[in-house]
Amino acid sequence: MKLVKTKDGSYTAYNEVANEHYHTISGAIEEAFGKHVNALGIDNGMKILDFCFGLGYNSIAACKNHSNLQIIALENDIKIIEAMRNIEIPDILKTEFEPFKDIARSLNVTDGNNNKIQILLGDALRRIDELPEKSFDRVFFDPFSPKKQSEMWSESIFKKIYTKMKIGAKLSTYSCAKQIRKNMVSAGFKVIDGPIVGRKSPATIALKE
Numbered sequence: 001m002k003l004v005k006t007k008d009g010s011y012t013a014y015n016e017v018a019n020e021h022y023h024t025i026s027g028a029i030e031e032a033f034g035k036h037v038n039a040l041g042i043d044n045g046m047k048i049l050d051f052c053f054g055l056g057y058n059s060i061a062a063c064k065n066h067s068n069l070q071i072i073a074l075e076n077d078i079k080i081i082e083a084m085r086n087i088e089i090p091d092i093l094k095t096e097f098e099p100f101k102d103i104a105r106s107l108n109v110t111d112g113n114n115n116k117i118q119i120l121l122g123d124a125l126r127r128i129d130e131l132p133e134k135s136f137d138r139v140f141f142d143p144f145s146p147k148k149q150s151e152m153w154s155e156s157i158f159k160k161i162y163t164k165m166k167i168g169a170k171l172s173t174y175s176c177a178k179q180i181r182k183n184m185v186s187a188g189f190k191v192i193d194g195p196i197v198g199r200k201s202p203a204t205i206a207l208k209e
């Protein structure tokens with residue numbers, strides 16, 4: 001796995017199978033805050049589903065200035081989680097990242113503010129079935145792109161995620177592709193533009209009303 005420094009000073013990885021970076025190279029941590037955490041808003045005590053944990057930036061950005069979060073993260077590649085041990089983290093997330101950097105060892109870590117991240121290792125398309133219904137307030141949806149991993153962006157996976165979310169819950173993702181938004185709407189979501197971060201087109205926010 002190749003680590004690449006992005007423009008905000010944080011590292012992303014390059015995946016040679018997907019032939020894709022894990023984040024926009026304009027800034028991996030900027031993307032975590034801009035497209036996910038700040039786009040949705042987080043309150044203490046929320047239950048969050050991190051769909052494709054990677055280097056954990058989305059979950060850990062949510063922990064900044066928050067407490068009592070209960071985060072369930074799905075990820076199938078232990079190597080990317082292990083890479084968290086040795087990456088350099090910019091000041092904006094350094095303190096928050098520290099307690100979680102060895103999460104590959106136990107897959108279950110609670111920080112000093114009682115924010116808990118539990119990783120379910122394996123195929124997210126299957127492990128999602130183990131999660132309780134109507135339980136998540138926020139979902140960070142962050143697989144590789146629809147072109148590279150179309151199975152992750154299907155109507156049926158959005159339907160499953162929808163059932164796991166509470167009424168009033170919100171999902172964020174970086175893609176604004178027409179077909180993806182159509183699949184979200186067919187699954188029951190209301191779809192609105194998310195913020196524009198690191199590229200010309202907006203991200204997407206999907207609401208369970």
Ligand SMILES: C[S@@+](CC[C@H](N)C(=O)[O-])C[C@H]1O[C@@H](n2cnc3c(N)ncnc32)[C@H](O)[C@@H]1O
Nearest residue numbers: 052053054055056057058075076077123124142
């Ligand atoms: C775009 S990256 C996620 C970046 C991540 N949110 C972060 O902040 O670092 C996509 C991630 O999805 C994971 N992945 C790909 N296919 C998967 C699957 N079927 N189940 C679970 N995780 C998967 C990859 O290993 C990779 O870490």
